[in-house]
Amino acid sequence: MKKQFSHDFHYQILFGFATVERKWRIPLVASSLVSVILFLVATLTLRPSSSSGSSSFLAFRQTLEQRPLFAEDMTVEQQQRSVQDEKSPVQQPAPLPRLAYMISGSKGDYEQMRRTLQALYHPRNVYILHLDLDAQPRERLELARYVRSDPVFIEVGNVLVIAKSNLVTYRGPTMVSTTLHGAAILLKSRKDWDWFINLSAADYPLITQDDLLHVLSYLPRELNFMEHTSAIGWKEYYRAKPIIIDPGLYVGKKSDIFYISQRRSLPTTFRLFQGSAWTVMSRSFIQYCIMGWDNLPRTLLMYYTNFVSSPEGYFHTVICNSEQYRNTTVNHDLHYIAWHTPPRQHPLSLTLTHFRNMTQSGAAFARKFRKDDPVLDVIDKQLLGRQPGKFTPGGWCVGTSPDEDRCSVIGDTAILRPGPGAKRFEGLIVSQLVPATFRANQCVLPEDRRVLLRQQSHRSPEVGSKQTSRLFS
Ligand SMILES: *[C@@H]1O[C@H](CO)[C@@H](O)[C@H](O)[C@H]1NC(C)=O
């Protein structure tokens, strides 16, 4: 019954999207968009007993956030938001978010990074670029020159380049520290972004920023998109027990991690989680990790220094062991990634044969792509409407002269023109936020899963799925 409902609903929502041009703070006319909010409210309520749909978005926010008792627990955002919440009635259009992107690359990645940046660019967002120490000085210079000379970047000033590059060891803790480094600079340089998105030069968007910002505007800013599991299986032996050293921490030349002959036991003061190294994290969670007003992120950072493939576990373990943040996880990385069967260390390079699956997935990003693979041109043409060497057009591009780039004239950045990509992405988001999926997949421990299975086996599937959401809310 639930399925039927969401399907019909969905259909209705999709229709409203096609020609929406929205402006921040202008009241909404399209009732279908309001339906999205109501739908999310209904699916997001923490306590199923009150999920009649009448409970408000604000109530959700408050329960999710739980006003802190101690002053040092309250972030600046929470203080500001608690003032805003009282002012803004639910019916107003959702304020637009801002995204903070970190795009990383290594030797030979400059051109690919430039293309990814152009495809992802929107004046509302902020971008930080990191070419690691393995890249040629020439490439780093070229990158800096490009960012310094593009008239749009000059005017908006939202593209930063990390000058003091880090040496990054794949699978090593230097990867995590580089990500934290980029996030720290973003926190310091801009006060107004909502989500941090970590990408590499070999990633590419499948929807426009207008699509992404539009759909995200309806979501609570606290959500963290992080694919994770506690079922670490064989990795317990190959990842959690070995002790590694990352030479990138103390020598200036790139080399792989090395193993110590001794092994360690599994931790008992926290539980291990792992998952995709590609995440979309809330500003609040990033602050928590970097400013460390609780000692957990720091302790875990030290623990993960000697862990194989720490980027696939650090943030996941922090968030799932944090009482304050575990309820904010959405178990999806918003990426389309294809693996070999059986999976190998690196994912498949995507080509035209994946185009259909990629699009149908509804994902916001895909990886990984070879430089100038023909499928990128198809994505540009069919999904992004992007011309070679130009920005992905959006509501902010208001140039009218036929022989110049429309995006060379910057209009109101709060005007979005979401297209079919917003529908696809919304489909993915809705599928992740229906109660049975959302709550039932948050930081579930193996023992919780067993309880869940036992309970389900005593009930009909319909009741069972309801029970799932109850158990974890
Ligand atoms: C961040 O992005 C890079 C891409 O350069 C990736 O390899 C890394 O594992 C990501 N995640 C973390 C947690 O650092």
Ligand SMILES: *[C@@H]1O[C@H](CO)[C@@H](O)[C@H](O)[C@H]1NC(C)=O
């Ligand atoms: C596309 O998805 C279908 C169904 O999940 C799968 O069977 C097929 O192998 C996928 N194709 C490619 C090229 O990955």
Ligand SMILES: *[C@@H]1O[C@H](CO)[C@@H](O)[C@H](O)[C@H]1NC(C)=O
């Ligand atoms: C998170 O959810 C659990 C139950 O799933 C609840 O007991 C706890 O109070 C929630 N935590 C916060 C900070 O909202």
